[in-house]
Amino acid sequence: xxxxxxxxxxxxxxxxxxxxxxxxxxxxxxxxxxxxxxxxxxxxxxxxxxxxxxxxxxxxxxxxxxxxxxxxxxxxxxxxxxxxxxxxxxxxxxxxxxxxxxxxxxxxxxxxxxxxxxxxxxxxxxxxxxxxxxxxxxxxxxxxxxxxxxxxxxxxxxxxxxxxxxxxxxxxxxxxxxxxxxxxxxxxxxxxxxxxxxxxxxxxxxxxxxxxxxxxxxxxxxxxxxxxxxxxxxxxxxxxxxxxxxxxxxxxxxxxxxxxxxxxxxxxxxxxxxxxxxxxxxxxxxxxxxxxxxxxxxxxxxxxxxxxxxxxxxxxxxxxxxxxxxxxxxxxxxxxxxxxxxxxxxxxxxxxxxxxxxxxxxxxxxxxxxxxxxxxxxxxxxxxxxxxxxxxxxxxxxxxxxxxxxxxxxxxxxxxxxxxxxxxxxxxxxxxxxxxxxxxxxxxxxxxxxxxxxxxxxxxxxxxxxxxxxxxxxxxxxxxxxxxxxxxxxxxxxxxxxxxxxxxxxxxxxxxxxxxxxxxxxxxxxxxxxxxxxxxxxxxxxxxxxxxxxxxxxxxxxxxxxxxxxxxxxxxxxxxxxxxxxxxxxxxxxxxxxxxxxxxxxxxxxxxxxxxxxxxxxxxxxxxxxxxxxxxxxxxxxxxxxxxxxxxxxxxxxxxxxxxxxxxxxxxxxxxxxxxxxxxxxx
Amino acid sequence: xxxxxxxxxxxxxxxxxxxxxxxxxxxxxxxxxxxxxxxxxxxxxxxxxxxxxxxxxxxxxxxxxxxxxxxxxxxxxxxxxxxxxxxxxx
Numbered sequence: 127x128x129x130x131x132x133x134x135x136x137x138x139x140x141x142x143x144x145x146x147x148x149x150x151x152x153x154x155x156x157x158x159x160x161x162x163x164x165x166x167x168x169x170x171x172x173x174x175x176x177x178x179x180x181x182x183x184x185x186x187x188x189x190x191x192x193x194x195x196x197x198x199x200x201x202x203x204x205x206x207x208x209x210x211x212x213x214x215x216x217x218x219x220x221x222x223x224x225x226x227x228x229x230x231x232x233x234x235x236x237x238x239x240x241x242x243x244x245x246x247x248x249x250x251x252x253x254x255x256x257x258x259x260x261x262x263x264x265x266x267x268x269x270x271x272x273x274x275x276x277x278x279x280x281x282x283x284x285x286x287x288x289x290x291x292x293x294x295x296x297x298x299x300x301x302x303x304x305x306x307x308x309x310x311x312x313x314x315x316x317x318x319x320x321x322x323x324x325x326x327x328x329x330x331x332x333x334x335x336x337x338x339x340x341x342x343x344x345x346x347x348x349x350x351x352x353x354x355x356x357x358x359x360x361x362x363x364x365x366x367x368x369x370x371x372x373x374x375x376x377x378x379x380x381x382x383x384x385x386x387x388x389x390x391x392x393x394x395x396x397x398x399x400x401x402x403x404x405x406x407x408x409x410x411x412x413x414x415x416x417x418x419x420x421x422x423x424x425x426x427x428x429x430x431x432x433x434x435x436x437x438x439x440x441x442x443x444x445x446x447x448x449x450x451x452x453x454x455x456x457x458x459x460x461x462x463x464x465x466x467x468x469x470x471x472x473x474x475x476x477x478x479x480x481x482x483x484x485x486x487x488x489x490x491x492x493x494x495x496x497x498x499x500x501x502x503x504x505x506x507x508x509x510x511x512x513x514x515x516x517x518x519x520x521x522x523x524x525x526x527x528x529x530x531x532x533x534x535x536x537x538x539x540x541x542x543x544x545x546x547x548x549x550x551x552x553x554x555x556x557x558x559x560x561x562x563x564x565x566x567x568x569x570x571x572x573x574x575x576x577x578x579x580x581x582x583x584x585x586x587x588x589x590x591x592x593x594x595x596x597x598x599x600x601x602x603x604x605x606x607x608x609x610x611x612x613x614x615x616x617x618x619x620x621x622x623x624x625x626x627x628x629x630x631x632x633x634x635x636x637x638x639x640x641x642x643x644x645x646x647x648x649x650x651x652x653x654x655x656x657x658x659x660x661x662x663x664x665x666x667x668x669x670x671x672x673x674x675x676x677x678x679x680x681x682x683x684x685x686x687x688x689x690x691x692x693x694x695x696x697x698x699x700x701x702x703x704x705x706x707x708x709x710x711x712x713x714x715x716x717x718x719x720x721x722x723x724x725x726x727x728x729x730x731x732x733x734x735x736x737x738x739x740x741x742x743x744x745x746x747x748x749x750x751x752x753x754x755x756x757x758x759x760x761x762x763x764x765x766x767x768x769x770x771x772x773x774x775x776x777x778x779x780x781x782x783x784x785x786x787x788x789x790x791x792x793x794x795x796x797x798x799x800x801x802x803x804x805x806x807x808x809x
Numbered sequence: 810x811x812x813x814x815x816x817x818x819x820x821x822x823x824x825x826x827x828x829x830x831x832x833x834x835x836x837x838x839x840x841x842x843x844x845x846x847x848x849x850x851x852x853x854x855x856x857x858x859x860x861x862x863x864x865x866x867x868x869x870x871x872x873x874x875x876x877x878x879x880x881x882x883x884x885x886x887x888x889x890x891x892x893x894x895x896x897x898x899x
Contacts, residue, residue, distance in 0.1 A: 705828040715891050717884040775894050779827035
């Protein structure tokens with residue numbers, strides 16, 4: 127420690143000048159470096175750095191001893207004289223030992239401080255708690271219940287406060303409180319018992335006799351030992367006198383109630399000389415006697431002045447009728463006095479006075495009892511009187527109440543009767559009203575029925591009359607009606623004739639139109655549109671549904687381009703037939719080879735003629751040609767329709783043409799007004 | 810007759826007449842055959858000149874290839890047509 131302090135002092139003492147210089151150099155060097163722009167000066171800072179150390183030491187100065195004490199100043203001057211003027215290299219070792227030391231001490235100090243602060247805080251908290259618990263009741267409960275020693279502390283302070291406030295009362299209270307707070311042990315054998323004197327040995331029950339015998343033996347041994355000592359002294363002293371014997375006898379009488387065990391043991395355990403035995407008994411008796419403070423009166427020795435045995439203690443007063451509290455108090459007081467006197471052993475002095483007092487007290491008791499009896503008698507009389515008066519009054523009240531009740535009852539009855547009357551009246555009225563209504567209703571119903579019957583009768587009558595009138599009239603009117611119908615029929619006939627004439631005319635016109643169309647078709651050498659003719663036909667037909675339907679059934683291309691003539695159809699058929707024949711032998715899904723073979727083979731096939739039977743292409747073609755030559759377009763088309771495959775595809779266009787022609791022909795036939803005639807005409 | 814042929818010709822231009830369908834196909838096939846065979850022949854000749862020292866067989870092979878190709882196309886077209894016809898009629 128001393129060395130470190132010295133070192134630090136030396137360092138501090140020598141430092142200032144050098145440090146200041148160093149610092150100046152430090153400050154100056156960078157400045158110059160900046161000015162000159164030479165940066166390598168920054169490397170030179172390192173040797174200057176130790177100059178900072180004093181500052182670091184000053185930082186730790188709080189833990190290090192103060193360096194600038196006046197005692198160390200001379201040493202520092204001496205050391206400064208010894209050391210060279212240039213500042214020595216900074217001593218790093220002194221710095222290092224300081225830090226761990228400080229650290230250690232710091233730790234202990236911190237621990238100590240922690241404990242200190244903890245205890246301080248705890249004490250402050252406890253004190254605060256005590257203080258606050260005396261202000262706030264809730265906190266008081268909490269504090270006394272949960273904080274150890276809190277209750278005691280609070281109680282102590284409360285007591286102090288209480289004492290301060292009531293010094294007089296406090297004394298009393300505090301005088302008694304410790305007694306109260308102390309535990310009171312009431313021994314099992316305490317209190318008054320039937321025993322004249324208690325030796326501490328209870329009359330054990332049979333069950334616990336053995337234990338008690340042992341205890342008694344122990345006790346007896348001790349007592350006997352003591353007794354032996356005394357006896358020895360006594361034997362030394364003298365022989366028993368008659369007084370002693372008397373006393374001993376008395377003692378014996380007193381201890382007669384003691385358990386025989388003890389007595390026996392006491393006697394048997396120590397067989398003493400017969401002369402001494404009685405003495406022993408006496409001593410035992412006096413030892414175990416209840417009067418502890420009473421000094422055992424010893425018979426005066428021969429050489430001692432004679433003295434009287436102490437007078438028998440004054441008997442306690444007992445009053446026969448001591449039920450009164452006053453008397454009881456008196457008796458107790460007197461008994462206390464007697465007890466005191468007995469205790470003091472001043473029986474003789476106060477015996478007479480106490481006797482008087484006893485008599486007086488007894489008298490007082492008697493008098494009190496007498497007075498009490500008188501008072502009781504008086505009170506009984508008073509009570510009787512009072513009871514009589516109350517009964518009378520009660521009777522009066524009862525009669526009054528009864529009267530009032532009767533009155534009220536009378537009144538209520540009257541009211542009830544009147545109410546009844548009123549109700550009865552009202553009900554009667556209601557009943558009357560209802561009866562009236564019923565009667566009226568019944569009358570109305572009857573009236574209605576009568577009216578209905580009258581109406582029915584009238585209707586029947588009118589019907590009868592009508593019937594009769596009709597019967598009479600039918601004869602003449604029937605004939606008139608027949609006549610009128612006949613006339614109407616005639617009219618109808620005439621109008622029908624007009625219609626017939628009209629339709630005739632129209633059909634004629636229609637006929638002309640249709641014929642015009644037909645002519646235009648048949649006379650054409652090549653297809654030619656016949657729209658004009660059709661339009662005319664439609665106009666003539668007006669709203670004829672049949673003609674409309676027929677015209678609409680014709681394909682538009684037919685009347686726009688015209689239809690081919692039969693010569694054209696036949697010519698085209700020849701071409702189609704040759705093509706079809708080429709493809710007649712094709713199998714299904716034919717390729718190039720089959721096509722080529724079919725083409726070649728068709729050249730060498732024989733052609734059929736007329737209505738050839740068969741389903742093959744060649745026969746179908748033959749039949750079609752025959753039908754065409756006959757002019758039967760319908761059958762020809764049907765035959766060609768029977769083809770399939772390539773043949774059908776090739777003949778598709780030709781079939782379309784034929785169909786168009788057929789459609790037009792059919793439509794014209796439909797449009798023709800008298801088909802029978804046309805067919806005839808055509809044929 | 811001149812009057813009747815005129816509309817037929819016009820119709821053929823717009824849409825082939827049904828009876829001419831097969832002939833059309835045949836025409837196309839033949840032209841195809843000629844073109845393909847010629848092409849094959851040309852390739853064969855070129856190959857024979859360039860690679861095979863003017864041998865004859867490459868030319869024939871080329872023709873064969875071209876003809877075969879044309880045949881196959883024709884066959885497939887005909888079959889397609891037949892299938893369509895069948896579908897149409899069914």
